[in-house]
Amino acid sequence: MSQHRHPGAPDRAGAVPALPDLPEATVARLPEYLRALHNLAETGHETISSEGLANAAGVNSAKLRKDLSQLGSYGTRGVGYDVGLLIEQIEYVLGLTQRRAVALVGVGNLGHALAGYDGFASRGFRIAALLDADPGRVGEEINGLVVRHIDELPRVAAEDSIAIGVIATPATAAQQVADQLVAVGVTSILNFAPCVLSVPSGVDVRKVDLAVELQILSFHEHRKASQTAFPTAGGSALTALPGGLAVTESQEAIGT
Numbered sequence: 001m002s003q004h005r006h007p008g009a010p011d012r013a014g015a016v017p018a019l020p021d022l023p024e025a026t027v028a029r030l031p032e033y034l035r036a037l038h039n040l041a042e043t044g045h046e047t048i049s050s051e052g053l054a055n056a057a058g059v060n061s062a063k064l065r066k067d068l069s070q071l072g073s074y075g076t077r078g079v080g081y082d083v084g085l086l087i088e089q090i091e092y093v094l095g096l097t098q099r100r101a102v103a104l105v106g107v108g109n110l111g112h113a114l115a116g117y118d119g120f121a122s123r124g125f126r127i128a129a130l131l132d133a134d135p136g137r138v139g140e141e142i143n144g145l146v147v148r149h150i151d152e153l154p155r156v157a158a159e160d161s162i163a164i165g166v167i168a169t170p171a172t173a174a175q176q177v178a179d180q181l182v183a184v185g186v187t188s189i190l191n192f193a194p195c196v197l198s199v200p201s202g203v204d205v206r207k208v209d210l211a212v213e214l215q216i217l218s219f220h221e222h223r224k225a226s227q228t229a230f231p232t233a234g235g236s237a238l239t240a241l242p243g244g245l246a247v248t249e250s251q252e253a254i255g256t
Protein backbone atom coordinates (compact mmCIF):
# COMPACT_ATOMS: atom_id res chain seq x y z
CA MET A 1 0.00 0.00 0.00
CA SER A 2 1.29 3.43 -0.74
CA GLN A 3 1.58 6.31 1.61
CA HIS A 4 -0.94 9.07 1.04
CA ARG A 5 -1.79 12.45 2.46
CA HIS A 6 -3.53 12.71 5.76
CA PRO A 7 -7.28 12.85 5.15
CA GLY A 8 -7.46 16.00 7.23
CA ALA A 9 -4.84 17.90 5.20
CA PRO A 10 -5.99 21.27 3.87
CA ASP A 11 -7.76 21.15 0.52
CA ARG A 12 -6.82 23.41 -2.40
CA ALA A 13 -9.11 26.17 -1.16
CA GLY A 14 -7.17 26.18 2.13
CA ALA A 15 -10.08 25.03 4.31
CA VAL A 16 -9.05 22.75 7.19
CA PRO A 17 -11.32 19.71 7.49
CA ALA A 18 -11.91 18.14 10.90
CA LEU A 19 -8.98 16.13 12.27
CA PRO A 20 -9.53 12.52 13.32
CA ASP A 21 -10.17 12.05 17.03
CA LEU A 22 -6.91 10.29 17.90
CA PRO A 23 -6.42 8.39 21.17
CA GLU A 24 -4.45 10.43 23.71
CA ALA A 25 -1.71 7.75 23.81
CA THR A 26 -1.26 8.03 20.02
CA VAL A 27 -1.04 11.82 20.26
CA ALA A 28 1.59 11.43 22.98
CA ARG A 29 3.71 9.19 20.71
CA LEU A 30 3.54 11.45 17.63
CA PRO A 31 6.17 13.89 18.98
CA GLU A 32 8.50 10.89 19.55
CA TYR A 33 8.05 9.80 15.92
CA LEU A 34 8.62 13.37 14.78
CA ARG A 35 11.85 13.72 16.77
CA ALA A 36 13.11 10.40 15.37
CA LEU A 37 12.11 11.39 11.81
CA HIS A 38 13.91 14.74 12.06
CA ASN A 39 17.06 12.91 13.22
CA LEU A 40 16.71 10.49 10.28
CA ALA A 41 16.22 13.36 7.81
CA GLU A 42 19.29 15.12 9.20
CA THR A 43 21.37 11.99 8.67
CA GLY A 44 20.29 11.72 5.02
CA HIS A 45 17.55 9.07 5.25
CA GLU A 46 14.75 9.50 2.70
CA THR A 47 12.78 6.39 3.65
CA ILE A 48 12.56 4.30 6.79
CA SER A 49 10.99 0.94 7.61
CA SER A 50 8.41 0.72 10.38
CA GLU A 51 10.90 -1.33 12.44
CA GLY A 52 13.63 1.26 11.90
CA LEU A 53 11.36 4.12 12.89
CA ALA A 54 9.99 2.17 15.86
CA ASN A 55 13.54 1.54 17.11
CA ALA A 56 14.52 5.17 16.63
CA ALA A 57 11.42 6.32 18.50
CA GLY A 58 11.70 3.67 21.21
CA VAL A 59 8.26 2.12 20.63
CA ASN A 60 6.88 -1.19 19.48
CA SER A 61 6.60 -1.44 15.67
CA ALA A 62 3.03 -2.84 15.64
CA LYS A 63 1.91 0.11 17.77
CA LEU A 64 3.72 2.51 15.44
CA ARG A 65 2.04 1.03 12.35
CA LYS A 66 -1.35 1.30 14.02
CA ASP A 67 -0.70 4.91 15.11
CA LEU A 68 0.43 5.97 11.65
CA SER A 69 -2.44 4.17 9.92
CA GLN A 70 -4.76 6.45 11.89
CA LEU A 71 -3.12 9.37 10.11
CA GLY A 72 -3.73 7.63 6.78
CA SER A 73 -0.04 6.71 6.51
CA TYR A 74 0.73 3.11 5.64
CA GLY A 75 4.19 3.28 4.06
CA THR A 76 5.09 1.39 0.90
CA ARG A 77 5.71 -2.35 1.04
CA GLY A 78 9.44 -3.09 0.73
CA VAL A 79 10.34 0.60 0.93
CA GLY A 80 8.87 1.89 4.16
CA TYR A 81 7.74 5.39 4.99
CA ASP A 82 8.79 8.51 3.11
CA VAL A 83 10.58 10.46 5.86
CA GLY A 84 9.82 13.94 4.49
CA LEU A 85 6.15 13.21 3.85
CA LEU A 86 5.65 11.64 7.24
CA ILE A 87 7.25 14.67 8.92
CA GLU A 88 4.77 16.88 7.03
CA GLN A 89 1.82 14.70 8.02
CA ILE A 90 2.71 14.53 11.71
CA GLU A 91 3.49 18.24 11.87
CA TYR A 92 0.14 18.94 10.26
CA VAL A 93 -1.77 16.75 12.72
CA LEU A 94 0.08 18.27 15.69
CA GLY A 95 -0.70 21.75 14.38
CA LEU A 96 2.99 22.57 14.05
CA THR A 97 2.74 24.08 10.60
CA GLN A 98 2.38 27.42 12.34
CA ARG A 99 4.69 28.55 15.12
CA ARG A 100 2.71 28.95 18.32
CA ALA A 101 3.45 31.78 20.68
CA VAL A 102 4.01 30.81 24.31
CA ALA A 103 3.76 33.04 27.39
CA LEU A 104 5.80 31.87 30.36
CA VAL A 105 4.49 33.03 33.73
CA GLY A 106 6.83 32.80 36.71
CA VAL A 107 10.46 33.50 35.90
CA GLY A 108 12.17 32.05 38.96
CA ASN A 109 14.57 29.08 38.98
CA LEU A 110 12.52 26.89 36.66
CA GLY A 111 11.25 29.78 34.54
CA HIS A 112 14.83 30.94 33.91
CA ALA A 113 15.82 27.47 32.72
CA LEU A 114 12.80 27.23 30.42
CA ALA A 115 13.25 30.76 29.07
CA GLY A 116 16.91 30.04 28.31
CA TYR A 117 16.23 26.75 26.51
CA ASP A 118 16.78 27.02 22.75
CA GLY A 119 15.09 23.72 21.90
CA PHE A 120 11.50 25.06 21.77
CA ALA A 121 12.08 27.02 18.56
CA SER A 122 13.20 23.96 16.60
CA ARG A 123 10.07 22.10 17.79
CA GLY A 124 7.63 24.74 16.55
CA PHE A 125 7.25 27.08 19.55
CA ARG A 126 8.28 30.63 20.17
CA ILE A 127 8.54 31.95 23.70
CA ALA A 128 6.92 35.30 23.04
CA ALA A 129 6.57 36.68 26.57
CA LEU A 130 8.01 36.28 30.06
CA LEU A 131 5.85 37.51 32.94
CA ASP A 132 6.35 37.69 36.68
CA ALA A 133 4.67 39.35 39.66
CA ASP A 134 7.93 40.31 41.37
CA PRO A 135 8.92 43.89 40.48
CA GLY A 136 12.52 42.85 41.16
CA ARG A 137 12.39 40.45 38.19
CA VAL A 138 10.59 42.79 35.81
CA GLY A 139 12.98 44.30 33.27
CA GLU A 140 15.47 41.43 33.40
CA GLU A 141 16.49 40.21 29.95
CA ILE A 142 16.69 36.48 29.23
CA ASN A 143 17.52 35.15 25.77
CA GLY A 144 16.60 38.48 24.19
CA LEU A 145 13.22 38.80 25.97
CA VAL A 146 12.50 41.29 28.74
CA VAL A 147 10.48 40.06 31.74
CA ARG A 148 7.22 42.00 32.02
CA HIS A 149 4.83 42.41 34.92
CA ILE A 150 1.94 39.96 35.04
CA ASP A 151 -0.45 42.93 34.98
CA GLU A 152 0.62 43.40 31.36
CA LEU A 153 -0.75 39.98 30.40
CA PRO A 154 -3.88 41.31 28.60
CA ARG A 155 -1.74 43.59 26.40
CA VAL A 156 0.88 40.88 25.81
CA ALA A 157 -1.78 38.32 24.86
CA ALA A 158 -3.36 40.70 22.36
CA GLU A 159 -0.05 41.83 20.84
CA ASP A 160 1.56 38.41 20.55
CA SER A 161 -1.47 36.16 19.92
CA ILE A 162 -0.49 33.91 22.79
CA ALA A 163 -1.65 30.33 22.12
CA ILE A 164 -0.17 28.52 25.11
CA GLY A 165 0.49 29.63 28.68
CA VAL A 166 3.20 27.97 30.76
CA ILE A 167 2.87 28.27 34.54
CA ALA A 168 6.09 28.11 36.55
CA THR A 169 4.91 29.93 39.67
CA PRO A 170 4.58 28.48 43.17
CA ALA A 171 1.49 26.25 43.53
CA THR A 172 -0.19 28.90 45.70
CA ALA A 173 -0.29 31.32 42.75
CA ALA A 174 -0.96 28.84 39.94
CA GLN A 175 -4.78 28.91 40.01
CA GLN A 176 -4.86 32.68 39.95
CA VAL A 177 -2.42 32.70 37.02
CA ALA A 178 -4.50 30.07 35.20
CA ASP A 179 -7.61 32.26 35.68
CA GLN A 180 -5.71 35.25 34.28
CA LEU A 181 -4.55 33.24 31.26
CA VAL A 182 -8.08 31.98 30.60
CA ALA A 183 -9.46 35.52 30.96
CA VAL A 184 -7.24 36.72 28.11
CA GLY A 185 -8.32 33.86 25.84
CA VAL A 186 -5.56 31.29 26.36
CA THR A 187 -7.04 27.81 25.90
CA SER A 188 -3.94 25.64 26.40
CA ILE A 189 -1.91 25.62 29.61
CA LEU A 190 1.21 23.70 30.57
CA ASN A 191 1.39 23.61 34.36
CA PHE A 192 4.65 22.92 36.20
CA ALA A 193 3.24 23.83 39.62
CA PRO A 194 2.39 20.81 41.78
CA CYS A 195 -1.37 21.40 42.00
CA VAL A 196 -4.58 20.65 40.17
CA LEU A 197 -6.00 23.56 38.19
CA SER A 198 -9.66 24.19 37.68
CA VAL A 199 -10.44 25.54 34.21
CA PRO A 200 -13.56 25.93 32.07
CA SER A 201 -14.37 23.28 29.49
CA GLY A 202 -12.56 23.95 26.26
CA VAL A 203 -9.32 24.76 28.07
CA ASP A 204 -6.68 22.03 27.92
CA VAL A 205 -4.22 21.63 30.78
CA ARG A 206 -1.15 19.42 30.72
CA LYS A 207 0.84 18.93 33.88
CA VAL A 208 4.55 18.22 34.13
CA ASP A 209 5.79 16.90 37.45
CA LEU A 210 9.24 15.36 37.62
CA ALA A 211 8.61 14.28 41.21
CA VAL A 212 5.70 12.11 40.02
CA GLU A 213 7.97 10.51 37.40
CA LEU A 214 10.55 9.81 40.12
CA GLN A 215 7.85 8.33 42.36
CA ILE A 216 6.82 5.97 39.55
CA LEU A 217 10.45 4.91 39.10
CA SER A 218 10.69 4.49 42.86
CA PHE A 219 7.73 2.11 42.70
CA HIS A 220 9.52 0.01 40.06
CA GLU A 221 12.74 0.02 42.10
CA HIS A 222 10.77 -1.07 45.17
CA ARG A 223 9.01 -3.77 43.20
CA LYS A 224 12.25 -5.15 41.70
CA ALA A 225 13.85 -5.16 45.17
CA SER A 226 10.86 -6.99 46.66
CA GLN A 227 11.13 -9.64 43.96
CA THR A 228 14.79 -10.33 44.64
CA ALA A 229 14.57 -9.95 48.43
CA PHE A 230 12.04 -12.75 48.89
CA PRO A 231 13.07 -15.75 46.77
CA THR A 232 10.12 -17.93 45.92
CA ALA A 233 9.76 -21.40 47.34
CA GLY A 234 7.18 -23.25 45.32
CA GLY A 235 6.18 -20.44 43.02
CA SER A 236 4.84 -17.43 44.91
CA ALA A 237 6.60 -15.10 47.28
CA LEU A 238 4.71 -13.12 49.91
CA THR A 239 5.45 -9.46 50.25
CA ALA A 240 4.28 -7.59 53.31
CA LEU A 241 2.37 -4.37 52.77
CA PRO A 242 1.65 -1.71 55.41
CA GLY A 243 -1.52 -2.47 57.34
CA GLY A 244 -0.89 -6.21 57.54
CA LEU A 245 -1.82 -6.85 53.91
CA ALA A 246 0.11 -9.32 51.83
CA VAL A 247 0.17 -9.81 48.12
CA THR A 248 1.70 -12.56 46.08
CA GLU A 249 4.49 -11.67 43.74
CA SER A 250 2.25 -11.99 40.74
CA GLN A 251 -0.07 -9.25 41.97
CA GLU A 252 0.52 -5.52 41.72
CA ALA A 253 1.05 -3.84 45.10
CA ILE A 254 -0.64 -0.72 43.71
CA GLY A 255 -3.67 -0.59 41.55
CA THR A 256 -5.08 -4.11 42.04
Ligand SMILES: NC(=O)c1ccc[n+]([C@@H]2O[C@H](COP(=O)([O-])OP(=O)(O)OC[C@H]3O[C@@H](n4cnc5c(N)ncnc54)[C@H](O)[C@@H]3O)[C@@H](O)[C@H]2O)c1
Binding pocket: 105, 106, 107, 108, 109, 110, 111, 131, 132, 133, 134, 137, 150, 168, 169, 170, 171, 173, 176, 177, 191, 192, 193, 194, 208, 209, 210, 211
Ligand atom coordinates in the same frame (compact mmCIF):
# COMPACT_ATOMS: atom_id res chain seq x y z
N1 LIG B 1 7.17 20.11 37.27
C1 LIG B 1 8.38 19.91 37.73
O1 LIG B 1 8.97 18.91 37.49
C2 LIG B 1 8.95 20.98 38.58
C3 LIG B 1 10.30 21.06 38.85
C4 LIG B 1 10.76 22.12 39.60
C5 LIG B 1 9.87 23.05 40.09
N2 LIG B 1 8.53 22.91 39.84
C6 LIG B 1 7.53 23.87 40.29
O2 LIG B 1 7.67 25.02 39.46
C7 LIG B 1 7.28 26.16 40.19
C8 LIG B 1 8.41 27.17 40.17
O3 LIG B 1 9.53 26.68 40.86
P1 LIG B 1 10.79 27.61 41.05
O4 LIG B 1 11.81 26.82 41.76
O5 LIG B 1 11.15 28.23 39.75
O6 LIG B 1 10.20 28.74 42.03
P2 LIG B 1 10.72 30.21 42.22
O7 LIG B 1 10.19 30.66 43.54
O8 LIG B 1 12.18 30.31 41.95
O9 LIG B 1 9.98 31.04 41.05
C9 LIG B 1 8.60 31.30 41.04
C10 LIG B 1 8.39 32.63 40.32
O10 LIG B 1 6.98 32.85 40.22
C11 LIG B 1 6.74 34.23 40.45
N3 LIG B 1 5.35 34.43 40.86
C12 LIG B 1 4.77 34.17 42.05
N4 LIG B 1 3.47 34.48 42.02
C13 LIG B 1 3.21 34.95 40.76
C14 LIG B 1 2.04 35.42 40.13
N5 LIG B 1 0.88 35.48 40.76
N6 LIG B 1 2.15 35.83 38.85
C15 LIG B 1 3.33 35.77 38.19
N7 LIG B 1 4.47 35.33 38.76
C16 LIG B 1 4.40 34.91 40.03
C17 LIG B 1 7.74 34.61 41.53
O11 LIG B 1 7.95 36.01 41.59
C18 LIG B 1 8.96 33.84 41.07
O12 LIG B 1 9.78 34.60 40.19
C19 LIG B 1 6.93 25.68 41.59
O13 LIG B 1 5.53 25.49 41.65
C20 LIG B 1 7.66 24.36 41.71
O14 LIG B 1 7.05 23.49 42.63
C21 LIG B 1 8.08 21.90 39.08
